[in-house]
Amino acid sequence: MEVKETAACGISLREFAIEIEEDEIVDMYRIMNFAQNEEGFYDEDFLDDLKAQMSYIIGPSLEEDPSDDTEETIRWEDDDGTYSLCFTEPEGPKLLRILDGVNQPGEGFDKELNQKLLDQMRELAPSQLENLPIINR
Numbered sequence: 694m695e696v697k698e699t700a701a702c703g704i705s706l707r708e709f710a711i712e713i714e715e716d717e718i719v720d721m722y723r724i725m726n727f728a729q730n731e732e733g734f735y736d737e738d739f740l741d742d743l744k745a746q747m748s749y750i751i752g753p754s755l756e757e758d759p760s761d762d763t764e765e766t767i768r769w770e771d772d773d774g775t776y777s778l779c780f781t782e783p784e785g786p787k788l789l790r791i792l793d794g795v796n797q798p799g800e801g802f803d804k805e806l807n808q809k810l811l812d813q814m815r816e817l818a819p820s821q822l823e824n825l826p827i828i829n830r
Contacts, residue, residue, distance in 0.1 A: 696746035707782040728794030759786040769813040
């Protein structure tokens with residue numbers, strides 16, 4: 694997994710991508726599913742690493758309150774076995790609130806956005822996510 698800036702020079706918004714390998718999409722799905730439904734389990738080390746990378750790459754704007762008036766462009770993309778969650782700088786706080794949702798599942802984040810991203814993930818990787826066991830260990 695790697696968080697990187699994809700565009701900054703000469704444009705009005707900084708753009709970012711969280712690139713994850715094919716086998717890591719399960720970890721990301723479990724985090725987002727737990728935040729939404731409070732069921733199952735997730736890899737805490739994966740989540741901590743992801744949030745640390747986001748904080749380092751995106752910077753202080755990540756801690757701002759999410760803006761509701763931004764055009765929503767956050768989306769998953771597939772590049773032959775590497776999946777990218779692409780988003781702009783104003784969308785970063787929305788994504789962070791979803792990730793922080795594991796501490797208070799179902800609260801404090803955009804549930805519609807999270808569900809949209811979960812649905813996109815199932816479309817991109819049906820073989821990994823279709824019959825994924827979502828049980829507590």
